[in-house]
Each structure stands twice: as C-alpha cells, then as structure tokens.
Amino acid sequence: MGDLDRVMQLLAKLPGLGPRSARRAVLHLMKRREALMMPLADALANAARSIRACSVCGNLDSADPCAICTDDRRDPSVICVVEDVADVWALERAVAFRGRYHVIGGVLSALDGVGPEDLNLDTLVARAREPAVTEVILAMNATVDGQTTAHYVADRLAPAGVKVSRLAHGVPVGGELDYLDDGTLMQALRARHSV
Amino acid sequence: MGDLDRVMQLLAKLPGLGPRSARRAVLHLMKRREALMMPLADALANAARSIRACSVCGNLDSADPCAICTDDRRDPSVICVVEDVADVWALERAVAFRGRYHVIGGVLSALDGVGPEDLNLDTLVARAREPAVTEVILAMNATVDGQTTAHYVADRLAPAGVKVSRLAHGVPVGGELDYLDDGTLMQALRARHSV
Numbered sequence: 001m002g003d004l005d006r007v008m009q010l011l012a013k014l015p016g017l018g019p020r021s022a023r024r025a026v027l028h029l030m031k032r033r034e035a036l037m038m039p040l041a042d043a044l045a046n047a048a049r050s051i052r053a054c055s056v057c058g059n060l061d062s063a064d065p066c067a068i069c070t071d072d073r074r075d076p077s078v079i080c081v082v083e084d085v086a087d088v089w090a091l092e093r094a095v096a097f098r099g100r101y102h103v104i105g106g107v108l109s110a111l112d113g114v115g116p117e118d119l120n121l122d123t124l125v126a127r128a129r130e131p132a133v134t135e136v137i138l139a140m141n142a143t144v145d146g147q148t149t150a151h152y153v154a155d156r157l158a159p160a161g162v163k164v165s166r167l168a169h170g171v172p173v174g175g176e177l178d179y180l181d182d183g184t185l186m187q188a189l190r191a192r193h194s195v
Numbered sequence: 196m197g198d199l200d201r202v203m204q205l206l207a208k209l210p211g212l213g214p215r216s217a218r219r220a221v222l223h224l225m226k227r228r229e230a231l232m233m234p235l236a237d238a239l240a241n242a243a244r245s246i247r248a249c250s251v252c253g254n255l256d257s258a259d260p261c262a263i264c265t266d267d268r269r270d271p272s273v274i275c276v277v278e279d280v281a282d283v284w285a286l287e288r289a290v291a292f293r294g295r296y297h298v299i300g301g302v303l304s305a306l307d308g309v310g311p312e313d314l315n316l317d318t319l320v321a322r323a324r325e326p327a328v329t330e331v332i333l334a335m336n337a338t339v340d341g342q343t344t345a346h347y348v349a350d351r352l353a354p355a356g357v358k359v360s361r362l363a364h365g366v367p368v369g370g371e372l373d374y375l376d377d378g379t380l381m382q383a384l385r386a387r388h389s390v
Contacts, residue, residue, distance in 0.1 A: 016216035044236035047198035
C-alpha cells in the first residue's frame with residue numbers, strides 16, 4: 001500500500017481535494033492506469049521540468065520570454081498588471097486584452113508577511129520606463145489587499161511618468177442588484193455615466 | 196503552455212476536480228515544484244508500475260497475493276464481500292473486521308450494462324467452496340444496485356453450502372431520527388431487539 005498511500009497523501013495537498021476525495025481520485029486513477037495515471041505522471045514530470053516563470057513578465061511558459069511577451073501581434077505599449085498567473089489565464093480566456101502582462105505574484109499583506117520586496121515589482125518599474133510603454137493597467141482583485149497593492153504599485157510607477165489606470169468597478173454582467181453587496185452598488189452608482 | 200494545459204486537462208478528469216479547480220491545482224503544483232509536483236509525478240509513476248489487483252481477493256497492493264490475504268493473524272474462515280477497494284479501506288480504517296476480503300469490483304446494473312460476468316464472482320464462489328471458509332459476509336452498499344447485487348451473490352453462493360450473512364441496517368451511530376430517511380427508520384424498527 002506504500003505507493004498508493006503516497007499518491008493519496010500528495011493528492012490530498014491539492015486545493016479542493018481532501019483525504020476523502022484524494023482516495024476517490026486514487027481509485028479512479030488506478031482504474032484508468034494507461035489512459036490517465038501514466039499520462040498524468042508524465043505530464044507532471046514534463047511540466048515540472050520545462051515550465052518556468054517568464055523573466056520579463058512572470059507568466060508561466062515553457063519558453064522564456066513567454067509566448068505572450070514574444071508575440072509580435074500583441075500591443076507592446078500597454079502592460080496589464082495582475083496578481084497571479086491564473087489572472088492572465090482568465091483575461092486570455094475572455095480574449096479581453098491584447099497587450100502584454102506583468103505578474104507580480106501576490107498581494108501586499110501584513111498578515112501573511114508579504115512586503116513589496118516579495119513581489120515582482122522592480123522589473124515592472126523598469127518595464128514602465130521603456131519608451132514603448134504608454135499605459136499600465138492595474139488589474140488586481142477587488143479585495144482590500146488587492147486594492148492596497150494597486151495603490152502601492154501606482155505610487156511606485158508615478159516617477160516613470162506612464163499613464164496608470166485600473167479596472168472599472170460596478171455591476172457584473174448578468175448580476176442582479178438584489179444580490180450585490182453594498183460596496184459594489186456604491187461604486188456602480190458613483191461611476192454612473194450618461195447614456 | 197502545452198505541458199501545463201496537458202496537466203490541467205488530465206487533472207480535470209479526476210472526480211471532484213473540474214476545469215476551474217484543476218487550474219488552481221496546477222498553479223499550486225507549480226509553486227511547489229520540488230515539494231509536491233515532482234514527488235507526485237514519481238509517486239504516480241511508481242504506483243502505476245507496482246500496484247496491481249490481488250489475484251485472490253481483488254484488493255490493490257504492490258504484492259500479489261495482497262498483504263491482507265497473506266496476513267496469518269487474520270481469520271481465514273470469514274470472507275467479507277465488498278463492491279470496491281474503497282470499501283476495504285473504509286473497513287480497515289474502522290478496524291471493524293479481522294477476516295479476509297473479496298472485492299467484486301462493482302455492482303450489477305442494467306443501466307450501466309454491468310452483468311455478472313463483469314464482476315469478480317467466479318473466484319469468490321471458488322473461495323467459498325474451500326473447507327476453511329465458514330462464512331461469507333455480504334457488505335455491499337445499502338443502495339438498490341448494491342442490494343440487488345447482494346441477492347444475486349447470495350444465490351450464487353447457495354450451492355457452496357457456506358453461511359451467508361449481510362450487514363445490519365439501522366440508525367447510524369450519532370444519527371438523529373429526525374434526519375433519517377423513511378427506509379432506514381423502517382429497517383431500524385423492524386430489526387429492533389430487546390434490551
């Protein structure tokens with residue numbers, strides 16, 4: 001049972017999987033040894049070996065600089081700053097942005113002991129100083145920590161003389177007013193525009 | 196992105212993980228490359244290579260016959276028949292049973308096209324005929340399919356002349372009557388015993 005126990009223990013460390021679902025996952029894998037278990041082992045080993053953080057933007061890719069940083073069809077004048085690689089994926093899925101990204105790798109948090117030196121900020125300031133860059137969009141999460149971090153990053157970018165913008169806050173598409181929190185409603189009212 | 200996408204696709208096939216949680220899991224893995232991702236790849240490859248179904252009872256183990264079948268301290272006269280390896284684990288965790296097991300590997304299901312020939316039953320009948328075996332406990336799930344399967348297995352075991360028993364149904368320990376279904380309450384009442 002040693003090998004199976006080890007797989008279970010490791011799977012149980014993944015977010016969204018506990019001991020119980022890890023056991024179910026292991027049995028599922030054992031029943032699909034050729035179709036799922038071996039390919040997953042290979043894919044994990046390959047990804048762990050080949051994928052690295054892009055030295056320009058911090059995105060994860062098998063190439064460095066990453067495919068987005070080296071894509072000539074993308075606008076090099078706009079940089080979208082996000083907390084995490086998952087945010088890059090979300091924006092790419094939405095096909096919402098055609099510029100470049102910068103992943104700072106977290107948010108400032110006194111509670112978790114994350115200071116400015118723990119974030120990927122120095123390279124961002126350097127990139128913002130490049131003549132080709134005209135705008136930096138701060139796309140942190142609309143959480144207290146995210147917005148605190150956005151303020152800090154905006155301050156750091158001020159000397160670069162680049163235009164700094166942030167995402168609009170308001171009613172999400174498909175959102176019902178009745179279910180929205182007070183903060184969102186207030187922001188949506190404040191940022192109202194004439195039609 | 197190819198290698199990461201592949202890991203995501205495969206993880207999303209695990210029970211309990213969808214595309215969204217698979218993405219979160221991949222980022223979690225990438226952040227713990229040495230501590231989690233590489234060990235998981237190794238453990239999966241090792242388990243896929245070494246773990247097989249016990250030819251006696253159908254349990255999963257790196258040895259064949261499995262550690263339970265070869266454990267001399269366990270009672271060889273009682274066989275507990277379960278649907279799945281997860282049930283063996285559940286009974287072992289509860290330290291509820293000190294005999295041997297037999298994993299039939301599923302339940303009869305007309306809907307899913309599972310017939311008697313798809314289950315690990317022939318070896319069970321052969322084991323039940325061994326002189327050392329005096330009792331077979333049917334420990335299928337208390338579902339319609341599980342109980343149908345238990346009936347079928349009991350019929351198949353009848354010629355072997357072995358004692359066949361099944362688990363008691365009733366109020367689970369810690370269960371509140373108010374929250375129990377009608378079927379359980381009826382079974383618990385019917386199987387009441389004097390104190």
